[in-house]
């Protein structure tokens with residue numbers, strides 16, 4: 001069964017839609033430039049609606065310890081997802097927090113997969129995401145995808161997940177091509193940047209189950 005992470009949730013209704021649709025993981029973004037950024041009070045309220053057995057994932061971009069600690073306290077995070085964070089720093093965060101820790105690897109070419117090997121021993125899971133253009137406001141959450149064929153034959157050094165430009169229309173094909181054990185979506189279940197859409201969330205989860 002493919003695990004599903006619905007990322008960038010910021011309202012009770014869309015969180016509820018993700019849980020009802022069968023998401024195994026729900027993501028809260030702690031990165032102020034993102035249209036999906038949540039404050040600690042909002043994150044706290046949302047987290048209380050997540051039952052045991054569903055993982056609460058905090059999404060960060062090279063965060064300092066204070067931000068991680070505040071987010072963990074507010075949202076009782078199960079997983080820490082780190083973008084643009086050096087492997088040594090990922091390892092330190094993992095050791096300090098004791099939380100399951102994911103390292104994002106931005107992929108455009110096969111050479112970028114070397115970044116996954118560097119996470120061996122540092123993270124619990126590699127999240128392959130599409131590389132965003134130089135100077136982009138966000139390192140993820142832009143609805144961009146990479147060539148899934150790049151993963152063909154690659155020996156994954158850790159458990160892994162696929163993200164970047166997934167939506168209800170392409171996720172079954174993405175799973176068929178890559179055999180991803182976990183798929184992660186943000187933009188593809190939105191009606192506008194930062195605005196999650198319950199119908200798109202349901203369509204995405206239904207497509208994953210049909211894959």
Ligand SMILES: O=C(O)c1ccccc1N[C@@H]1O[C@H](COP(=O)(O)O)[C@@H](O)[C@H]1O
Pocket residue numbers: 007008027029031034035036037059060061083127129138139140141142143144163164165166184185186187188
């Ligand atoms: O979603 C964001 O705003 C975000 C901000 C900073 C880092 C990562 C972010 N999102 C992650 O990006 C990928 C792919 O998103 P999309 O489906 O292509 O929109 C996903 O892992 C999100 O968690």
